[in-house]
Amino acid sequence: HSQSLIPQPGLLAEPGRSAHYLEMNLHPDADTAEICTALDRARQSRPEVYIAVAFGADAWQRLQPAWHPADLQSFGELRGNNGYTMPATQRDVFFWIHGEDQGEVMNAVLQVHEAMRDVAATLLDLNGFKNREARDLTGFVDGTANPKGDKRLDAAVIPEGETGAGGSYVFSQKWRHHLQAFNQLSVHEQEQVIGRTKQDNVELEGDAMPPTSHVSRTDVKIDGVGQKIYRRSTPYGGAEEHGLYFLAFACNLRRISVQLERMLGNSGDGYSDHLMKYSTALTGAYWFMPSQSDLNALL
Numbered sequence: 001h002s003q004s005l006i007p008q009p010g011l012l013a014e015p016g017r018s019a020h021y022l023e024m025n026l027h028p029d030a031d032t033a034e035i036c037t038a039l040d041r042a043r044q045s046r047p048e049v050y051i052a053v054a055f056g057a058d059a060w061q062r063l064q065p066a067w068h069p070a071d072l073q074s075f076g077e078l079r080g081n082n083g084y085t086m087p088a089t090q091r092d093v094f095f096w097i098h099g100e101d102q103g104e105v106m107n108a109v110l111q112v113h114e115a116m117r118d119v120a121a122t123l124l125d126l127n128g129f130k131n132r133e134a135r136d137l138t139g140f141v142d143g144t145a146n147p148k149g150d151k152r153l154d155a156a157v158i159p160e161g162e163t164g165a166g167g168s169y170v171f172s173q174k175w176r177h178h179l180q181a182f183n184q185l186s187v188h189e190q191e192q193v194i195g196r197t198k199q200d201n202v203e204l205e206g207d208a209m210p211p212t213s214h215v216s217r218t219d220v221k222i223d224g225v226g227q228k229i230y231r232r233s234t235p236y237g238g239a240e241e242h243g244l245y246f247l248a249f250a251c252n253l254r255r256i257s258v259q260l261e262r263m264l265g266n267s268g269d270g271y272s273d274h275l276m277k278y279s280t281a282l283t284g285a286y287w288f289m290p291s292q293s294d295l296n297a298l299l
């Protein structure tokens, strides 16, 4: 990756204790200057917080008519052979705001929101947090099989030579957990749903690994190439409603859609992801997160 292709700040800054997600629809007269000004001001006054911005396909076309990343499209509803549906709630702009301190993250959120108030309507406004040992609210460690070091860039960033190089395709999906049902399973049954052990976080092996586990459905190779993505999900919520805000970055969109279709039982092998019995997808959107230089060029 050449120096000119710098991702937006915070892509690889893990793990913050706090994250906030804003999904917005732009008013018809909104222009790029307002968005970039909102972003620049908030970044300057909150240097300890990472603020990244990404765009839906329609919004990107409007804001940057000169070029379009090859894979970028709106997320459409996916219907599974497993009887479950992944709804589409595509919006225009996504702000990913994260850092160590929940108060400073919130201050940045307020600042971005205030600066965007005249040009956009906020449709998702969600705070996420890091749980002990990066465990999801199911109690399983999340993020273990993520690529490490520079391999994160290989998985997450559009390579040089392609339109949008240095940027990322992004997928966000808010999941609501049904913990009462999940917690009624024995730990052994829970481990078969996930595909790793709960306490020690070891991947199940051989016959012990069900083809319907979450790991089996998402650990995919195509023509010998592991379809790695870089996940930065966090738990969210309160006592009544809670779950995972799934957030992933990829060098192409197929890596993500292939995993979703395998979870839904649409990949032709007859299996689907048993995690979907215990968690429901409430939103879904694809975004393009331009490199910092492509973002600067919007102005």
Ligand code: HEM
Residues within 6 Å of the ligand: 136, 138, 140, 141, 142, 143, 144, 145, 146, 173, 175, 194, 196, 214, 215, 218, 219, 220, 229, 244, 246, 248, 256, 259, 260, 275, 279
């Ligand atoms: C692995 C949780 C949704 C892709 C995992 C693991 C957990 C987990 C506990 C095992 C540890 C790890 O390697 O991170 C969840 C929960 C979800 C969810 C609670 C929502 C309710 C998704 C979705 C995708 C996905 C929607 C794909 C678009 C992956 C991948 C792995 C993984 C690629 C690593 C597989 C491997 O190579 O071992 N997830 N996940 N997850 N998940 Fe998810």
Ligand code: MG
Residues within 6 Å of the ligand: 145, 203, 219
């Ligand atoms: Mg594996």
